[in-house]
Amino acid sequence: MHKTPLLCLLLLTLTACDGLNSLTVKDICKQQPQMCGDLNPDSWCRAEKALIIKNRYAQSQAPTDRGTYEQLLNFEAYKKCIAKASQIEHIKLKERKSERVKGLLTAERELRRLAQQTRAVDSPHLLYYHWSRFQNEEALKGFLAYENTPQMEYPEMQVALASYYIKFDRIKAIRLLYRALELYEDDDNIDSEIFRSLSSLFMKEEQFDWAYLWGYVGREFGVDNLNLTSIEVILHQQSKQAGPIENKAEKIIDQLQDGRFKAP
Known part of the structure; x- marks a missing residue:
């Protein structure tokens, strides 16, 4: 939904943006394997994994509340995909199922962690998330207070x-x-x-x-x-x-x- 130049506005230099644009998922995983190692290594949910990995890298360079919100959505999509994939049995390679279960557990853990971490954050994106996912009425009040502001x-x-x-x-x-x-x-x-x-x-x-x-x-x-x-x-x-x-x-x-x- 969002274009990379919008993220680049948040970074400090043009070279930083250029570096982000030029890095592929493969590059990120090679340079910082911890950003990829807790996700399933096979080809399932490739698009969802790519969004998570790119977001992890972007957030490590210039963290934003909007980036955290997007990562919550990324993990929700990944969880839905990998939950389905983890039910598929491989007769010859059953270890693949356990790798996918690992990815599912990662998604559940990260969703809990990010939700807990952002529970008191005053950001329209995250306030909306806590209202829409957890029916938090205080979050709704905070979210509506941002109406007609540039942040919306x-x-x-x-x-x-x-x-x-x-x-x-x-x-x-x-x-x-x-x-x-x-x-x-x-x-x-x-x-x-x-x-x-x-x-x-x-x-x-x-x-x-x-x-x-x-x-x-x-x-x-x-x-x-x-x-x-x-x-x-x-x-x-x-x-x-x-x-x-x-x-x-x-x-x-x-x-x-x-x-x-x-x-x-």
Whole structure:
């Protein structure tokens, strides 16, 4: 979701950024094997492991609360992946299963450690994490206190705010999701669940043309299980055509891909 240049802004020198960009996971593991040794060594969960290792290295160079938050999410994804992989039996190489179990135990240990370590940290990312994962009401109060501050001007934080307002203020949730889309830059990986949420919110608001539009955009960004046909039936009943809506959606897709989306 996040581009490396954003991390580079946190580092002290341009050469430090260049060094970070040039290091591969293999390089990091060779130079600092302790950053890799407690994860499964086989090819399972390769993408999840890479994010953890790169984050460990980045945090060792310039630790940030946002980096810790991202590492919590990384370990959650890794735990989900390696838990599934650890159930797979290898007839000839059963030791691989034990290596994956080691990775699972690492994920559980690191999630506990990082959660404990950040329990009292006053950071919007980490306050949101403790509210969303542990229903910590004090964390929620602290998180909401950051609303309309520069610290919230990240796509994931706008989505986080939307997740709070979505149950009782759908219009505000829509505005926040729009703002999240505005904050993405060219070549960023957009959280495609934003499109599913927008389509669902507009369905509840009975604005079916917008529900269809965001469902169409979501499908283009890989969101599955979007029943556009049922929305199209409603549009037909309202004497509306899907074609013009799709044309408008195509323009929005282009804007999103170029990092120049503006809320309608």
